[in-house]
Amino acid sequence: MAGRERLTNPPLMNRGVPKIVGRPGPTAYHRLNPLTKATLATITAVAAVVLGGLVGPVVLVLVAVIGPATVAGVLLRLIRTALLLSLPIAISAFLVNLFFFPGGEQVLLRIGPITATAEGLAFALEILARIVAISGAVTLFYLTTPPADLVVDLERRGVSPRIGFVANASVQTVPAMVERAMQITAAQRARGLDTEGSLWRRVRGIVPIVGPVILGSIAEVEERTMALEARGFARPGRRTLLWSPPDSVFQSALRWGLLVALLALIVARVTGVWA
Amino acid sequence: MIELRAEGLIHVYRTGAVRALDGVDLVIGAGERVALIGQNGSGKTTLVRHLNGLLRPTEGRVLIDGTDARELTVGQLASRVGLVFQDPDRQIFAGSVRAEVEFGPRNLGRSGNDLRSAVADALTATGLAGEEATNPYDLGQSRRKLLALASVLAMRTPVLVLDEPTTGQDARGIERVQGVVEAAAGEGRTVIAISHDMRFVAETFERVIVMRAGRIILDAPPAEAFAASSWETLRSTYLEPTLAAEVGDRLGLGSTPTDASLIEALRAG
Numbered sequence: 001m002a003g004r005e006r007l008t009n010p011p012l013m014n015r016g017v018p019k020i021v022g023r024p025g026p027t028a029y030h031r032l033n034p035l036t037k038a039t040l041a042t043i044t045a046v047a048a049v050v051l052g053g054l055v056g057p058v059v060l061v062l063v064a065v066i067g068p069a070t071v072a073g074v075l076l077r078l079i080r081t082a083l084l085l086s087l088p089i090a091i092s093a094f095l096v097n098l099f100f101f102p103g104g105e106q107v108l109l110r111i112g113p114i115t116a117t118a119e120g121l122a123f124a125l126e127i128l129a130r131i132v133a134i135s136g137a138v139t140l141f142y143l144t145t146p147p148a149d150l151v152v153d154l155e156r157r158g159v160s161p162r163i164g165f166v167a168n169a170s171v172q173t174v175p176a177m178v179e180r181a182m183q184i185t186a187a188q189r190a191r192g193l194d195t196e197g198s199l200w201r202r203v204r205g206i207v208p209i210v211g212p213v214i215l216g217s218i219a220e221v222e223e224r225t226m227a228l229e230a231r232g233f234a235r236p237g238r239r240t241l242l243w244s245p246p247d248s249v250f251q252s253a254l255r256w257g258l259l260v261a262l263l264a265l266i267v268a269r270v271t272g273v274w275a
Numbered sequence: 276m277i278e279l280r281a282e283g284l285i286h287v288y289r290t291g292a293v294r295a296l297d298g299v300d301l302v303i304g305a306g307e308r309v310a311l312i313g314q315n316g317s318g319k320t321t322l323v324r325h326l327n328g329l330l331r332p333t334e335g336r337v338l339i340d341g342t343d344a345r346e347l348t349v350g351q352l353a354s355r356v357g358l359v360f361q362d363p364d365r366q367i368f369a370g371s372v373r374a375e376v377e378f379g380p381r382n383l384g385r386s387g388n389d390l391r392s393a394v395a396d397a398l399t400a401t402g403l404a405g406e407e408a409t410n411p412y413d414l415g416q417s418r419r420k421l422l423a424l425a426s427v428l429a430m431r432t433p434v435l436v437l438d439e440p441t442t443g444q445d446a447r448g449i450e451r452v453q454g455v456v457e458a459a460a461g462e463g464r465t466v467i468a469i470s471h472d473m474r475f476v477a478e479t480f481e482r483v484i485v486m487r488a489g490r491i492i493l494d495a496p497p498a499e500a501f502a503a504s505s506w507e508t509l510r511s512t513y514l515e516p517t518l519a520a521e522v523g524d525r526l527g528l529g530s531t532p533t534d535a536s537l538i539e540a541l542r543a544g
Contacts, residue, residue, distance in 0.1 A: 186329050187366035192353035192382030211368030
């Protein structure tokens, strides 16, 4: 049957091998070392919380999120993704603080038993600024760094490949599951599953869609494990990396500098030197 | 039994992206057996997904028995065009073979004896009779693929579309699929299959449609599609003629797309 096999589809051999590794990013910001971008995101998020107030986080967003995002040409995507990410929590935090801020005196608006106070509004805006800074920083990192690049970089720095793999796999699983769910939905609709009808019909339609998503993912874990073993994943010893994201002395200095600045900021806040 | 028609069909997945379908005009009559071939990404799957409304045309239209597919819901289309996907694991969800096969016909409103006989016929045709109570995941991959085929077969749609039905099947599995195609066509149902298995295509279908870059570049019976004069067209979309066709041509026996036609030509010569 060799002749017959020859013409059928090749097996799914290269699944799981990240094709994006080693492809240089489109802009200078993309091309920064993944750890530099991760440091930037972490420090922006932590600093926004430590700084507090309104001015600090807003300046941080402008300097460390909007600025780099413009350089990287991802500003519009960043705004959209960051909003999607933070909107539910931002709205609820804003409303709760606006209406239920304890001890507010300047009443802005009264709806039945609840009142919105100026103090509440000010505090709600501060919380909002922090949420925007955190979601913006995380989104900027996500949009400019292929997860596999970070994993390879961490491995080069001596982090266990297992940790890297788990981190990478969990990031990659989400889009893979979304894609799987879409294909399954298509297959079930082709069998007459009503995904547009009444609520009850749609609820009943969940089982045929969620079932294969979960079963398939479980089955895939086993396959993935064996594929990794076959390629010597559990082998002890250090690996030779064929490629790793470039780094520079300047970037290393920048990372340490940012870290020191953050620590200084925390110390200043805790000791009350800078309020 | 119904006629399928595509008129000036264009499909673009994302604005600005390449045209997955770039002007397809096609009529498939009731009861035809049609193979759809072409390199990966040539638009075969995109085309068949228009036939049951999973995709809607960017431009042009699809007529199902004279009715514009846009006027029919996916539910209504599912009762006319049954589509079996490539990967059975992306549809199997039930705890037993019987429940899996019943899902489609139940959605179409079948019940009682009607449902039972539809399920029994589909299981017999795919060689799964006797496995009614088996958990689908206890079947091997190739039999799960036959189960997926059975689950659409049981819907008794006038049109049956198979995406890569023979991938991963051994000779016996391929014979089963061939049997299903022939039986369905015998009942007057239209069968369309996407395949990279040229031997299966040449042996099973009466019409071969070759696609490249979203267009139909050849539409002919197997004897013509696999004749030496078409090889250049086939190769332009990374397809190869069957071995029988190549041997027949080398020996100067004319177009012999299948093993059977080659042997016959050898006997006659």
